[in-house]
Amino acid sequence: MNRAGGLPFPLWLLALDFGAMLALGLGLFGLLGAPGGPLAILAEPTLAWGLIAVGGAGLAIAALLLVGHLRRAASDRARISRGAN
DSSP states (O other): OOOTTSOSSOHHHHHHHHHHHHHHHHHHHHHHSOOOGGGGGGGSHHHHHHHHHHHHHHHHHHHHHHHHHHHHHHHHHHHHHHTOO
8 A cells, every 4th residue: 555656645635635635624713713794604613613513523633544554664664773674
């Protein structure tokens, strides 16, 4: 999976995480920014907290991707240092 020059995780997970982070940003903007005009719908608490919840799931995905990548990289380094290919 970790090809030379490739991503250490699937691209669709990165896109999913990007969407969740976008939702988190919109939710926080709705709660804290008090938008007006067409964006005033974001100030509705139910929608804002829902977007923040989706963003929290995105944070969990990002943390799992990072931990998984670091664990794989550490095991690869240990295997290389032992001389086992």
